[in-house]
Amino acid sequence: MIRSNAQNLIRESMARFVDNEVVPKAHELDATGEFPRELFEELGRMGVFAIRYPKAxxxxGGNCVLFCTVCEELARGLMSLAATSAMQALMGTNFLFRYGSEELKEKFFHPAMRGEKVACFCLTEPEAGSDLGNASTQAVPTAGGFIINGMKTWVTNGPVADFYTVLCQTNPEKKFKGLNFFFVPADTPGLSRGKPFDLLGTRNTKICEIAFKDCFVPLDHLLGAEGQGMTNLLSILAEIRTMTAALAVGLQRAALNDSIRYARERAQFGKTIGEYQLIQAKIANMAVDLEASRLLTYKAARMVDDKLPCLAEASMAKYFATEAACRAADLSTRIFGAYAYSMEYSPQRYYRDTRFLLYGGGTHEILQTNIAKWAGL
Amino acid sequence: MTVWVEADLCNGCKRCLRGCPYGALEFSGEKASVLDRCTSCGACIELCRQGALKSDILPRTVPDFSDWKGIWVFAERRDGQLSHGTLELLGKARQLAEVLDQEVCALLVGHGVSHLAQTLIRYGARTVYLAEHEELAHYRTLPYTDVLEGMIEKYRPGVFLMSASHLGRDLAPRVSRRVGAGLTADCTELEVDPDEKILLQTRPAFGGNVMATIVSRYSRPQMATVRPGVMEAVERPENAGRVVTVPVWVSERSCAAKLLETVREKKDAVKLCEAKVIVAGGRGLGDAGGFRLLEELAEIVDGAVAGTRVAVEEGWIPADRQVGQTGQSVRPELYIACGISGAIQHRAGMLNSRYVLAINKDPRAPIFQVADWGIRGDLREVIPELVRQLKRGL
Amino acid sequence: MDIVVLIKQVPDSTEVKLDPKTGHLLREGIGSIMNPDDRHALEAAVRLKEAQGGKVVALSMGPAQAVDIVSEAIGMGADEGILLSDSAFAGADTWATSSTLGKAIEKIAKYDLVLCGRQAIDGDTAQIGPQVAEYLGLPQVTYACDIEAARDDGTIMVKKRGEGGYEMVQCPLPAVLTVIAEMNRTRYPAIGRLIDACAERAPVQIWNAADIGAKTGEVGLAGSLTHVIRTFAPKGGRRTEMLEGDTGTVVRTLLEKLQEKHLVLPGAQAGAVGQEGKKS
Structure with missing residues (x-):
C-alpha cells in the first residue's frame, strides 16, 4: 500500500510554517519580547499541542519522534516559540491529561490543545532548583480539598498561563514521597504572578514567579495518586530531556544554515569567505555536531516511543545537543564577523537563546554527574 | 512500454544522453542505463547508431494533414479595440506563412466589430473571418468555443495562434480539447521545421529557467498561445485582404453561464513578492522626492517600488518595502536598482532577480557587478527619460 | 456540495537548472510540494464544505511519491484522496492528462464542482482546468478569485479576475473553476489529520490505468498530441553590459535590450491599437 511517511510529512509541513510564518517575524518578535500569541494560536489550530496525546x-495520535520533529522545526525558527509550545504539549498538560477529571479536561485540557488556553508547569522554587526534594510549597488537606502556600519561580509561560500544574509538598517528613502535583487555575484566589523576568534569551518566553497564599483547590485538583508526584515527574523526565535535545538540534540547524548562506555571500580579498579553509573548518564542525546530535536525540525519542527505560540516553542527548548548540552559535558569531555583533543579524539571537537550553530540562552539572554514575563510576 | 539498453551493443558514445529531453539516461561506467523518469518517448532510439537502445513502443503513424492549411490568428479585443498581442501574432504569422507558403487569416468574433477587420488586414491578415452575433458581444468561453469549433471544422487551418492573455488562456485550451488538437502554452519562439514543415513551438518552463521546444505532430491545427510582447507587430499598408462573414449559431446551453458585471479597477500597490518589475532606490535618491520618480516609473511598468535599509531608515519608504538580508527577498523578472551601491546585505535580497538594471553615478558601485545592464549616470535624468520613452512607446 | 480538487506535485522551486553539457534537468536537492495555486483551490473547497456540508475529494496524477500531496490535502481538510499512478500515465501532455483526470472524475461520478489551481509552477500551461471542463462537458470559470456559496437555483457566483478588473459570473453547476492565489489564505495542515493520512487505513486510494478504464493510446506519452523534442537552458548569465552615450541614447538602447530578452514591461503592452492603428 502506498502511504506517506508521517515524520517526513509533518517535518515538511512544519518547515513550511516556520519558513513562512516564523522566520520572517522572529527578529522583530525577539526585539519586542511579546508573547507570540498569534503564532501560538495558529499552532493550536494546527493541532501541534495535541501531538503526543492519543486520538481517542x-x-x-502522534508520538515522541513526531513531537521532537515539531520541536526541532519550531526551534529552527524561534526558540522561545518552540519552548512555549513544548511546555504546552508536554509538561503543562501532561498530568491534567493523565489524572484530571473529565470536567477539568473539558474546561482546560481541550481548549489548551486548541491553543485557546495557555498551560504551564511550576516546579522550581527559590531554594529548590535541581534539589526538588527540598520543595517547600505546601498543600495542606482541608475540608473538601487543599490549601496551597508557597512560592514558585522560573515558571515558563507563568505570566500568560490560564492554569498551572504545581508541585507541592503534602507531608514534609516524607520528603520525595510527600510530593504531589496540583491543578491550579490562574483565577484561584490567593494566586499572584510576579513581574515577567527580563531575560537574556528566549525573550518571547514569558517567565515569572508565582506566589500562592492560602489558595484553596478542591480534592479533584490533586493530579495522580497521593505520594506519586515524584514518580510521575520521573515518568516524563526522559521525554522532557529528549524534547530539549530536539530544540537544540533545531537551533544548530538555524545557526548552520545562516552561516553557510553568509559564507557564500560575503566576499573578501576577491573571493567568498566560504572559500577559505578556516571558515570551511567551522562549517564542518557544525555539520558533524548536528549529525551526532540528531542521532542521539532521535535514538532517545524512539526509545521513549518503545517504552524502554532511556533516562541515560535522553540525558546524554540533551547534554550533547545543547553543548553542540552552544558551539554552533559561537561559531556562527565568528563566521559573521563583526556583523554578528550587531543586533540586526541572527547569530546574536542564537547565541543568547542557547543559554536557555543549558538550564531547562536539567543543568549540565547535574546531567554530567548522573551520566558519570550511569557510565559506571 | 519501456526503453532498455542492450549493454553489449552500447559503445558509450553518449549521443543518447544529449538527445533525451527528460534527462532519463545515465552513464554508469561505459554503458548507458535508463532511469525511472523515462517516459518512453523514444527520442534516444533514433539517435543510437549502434542500435543499442530498444523499446516496445508501438510505432505511431503521422496522419496526412496535407489539406490543413493556413496560419490563423485569433483577434482579441480589449476595450473595443484590438489588443497589441493580436497584432504581434499577425507579425509572426506572416513570417511563418512565408516559409510555408500559406495564407494568414484572422478570426474576428464579436458583435459590431467589423470595423476592426481593416486593422487586421493592415497588420498582415489576408482573410478575416468575421463572426458576429449579439451573444458574442462580450467574451464568454462556451459561445466563443462553439464558433471557433465550427470555423476550424469548416476551414481546417494548419496553425492556430492566440495571445497568452487571460482570454487566450481561457479559450485556447477549451477549443483545443473540443477539436482534438494539441496545444502549447505561452510560447516565446515559433519556427517552422525545415524538413517536417511542422511548427516548432518554444516556451519557457520552470519559471523561465528551462526552455522547451514542443511539436504537435499528431493533430491539427497546431495550436499555441504566444506570450504578449515577444513577437513584433509589423504594419503592412500595402497588404490587401478580404473579409468573409461566417454564419453564427449560438446554442442556449452554451450561454448558461451569465456574465453579470464587469468592473474595472484601479490597481493597488503591487506586492513585492509578486511584482514582475521592481524599481528600488537607495541612498543615491537623496530624499523622499527621489522616490516620486520611482513611483512614476513603477506605475507605467506595472511594477512595485522598493528600497534599501538606508531608504527605510531615512523614512523615504515604508519598512515593508525593504529588500535585503534584513528585509525581503525578491525575484522579479526585472530589478531596477536606482542609486543603490549594492552592499552584500542588499544584494542578498535581490540576487534571484531574472534581470538586473543598475543606475548609479559611481562606476565602482558593487551593484554593477550583479547587473545585466549598467547605466552610469544621474538617476534624476535617466528615469524621467525612461518614463518619457516608455510612454511614447505605447 | 461535493467537490473534486485537482492537485499536482511540483518541484519546490523554479530554480531548476540545466546541465550545460547534457542539457538535462538538474534535480538534485530539490524537494517537491503541492502546487501553490492548487493549495488555494483546495482551501476554497474545504471552506465551501465547512459552510455547506458535502465532501471534498483531492485527486492527483503522478508517481508514487506524489501520494505526499494527497496526504497533505487530507491534512488540510479533504475527506478522501485519490492518486492516479501508473507508468502508462508518464510523459503525458495536457491533452492526455486532461483525459486521465477526466476519466477519474467520471469514475468519482458524484460531484457538483471541480476546482483546480490556475496553473502549475513547473509547466505554467494553465490548460488542465479548461481541458478537463471540456472533457466533462461542463462550463468553466478561470482565474476565480472569490466564490459565493452555491444558490438554491443550482448556480454559483464566481468573481473572475481579469486584466485590469474583474467580472462577476453566475455559473450553473456542476462546473470547473480554476483558482488564483488571491482567492484565500491557505491553512496549514492539521497534525492529527496528517498522521491519519499516513495510516494503513487512510482514506487514500491509488488508481491505475485499468481502474479508470483508460486504454493504451489514450493516456501518457502515447496518448499525447504534443511532444517535447528539446530542452535547453535559456541564454544569458549575468555579464554586465555598461550602456554608454547620452541619456536619450542610453535609454533607447536599454529598451531594445529589454525587448531582446522578451522582457516586456507590463504597462507597455497594455496599450490597445484600434481602427486608427495609433502608433505602434
Missing part, C-alpha cells in the same frame, strides 16, 4: 482522547 482528543489528541493528534
Amino acid at each position: 482522547k482528543g489528541g493528534a
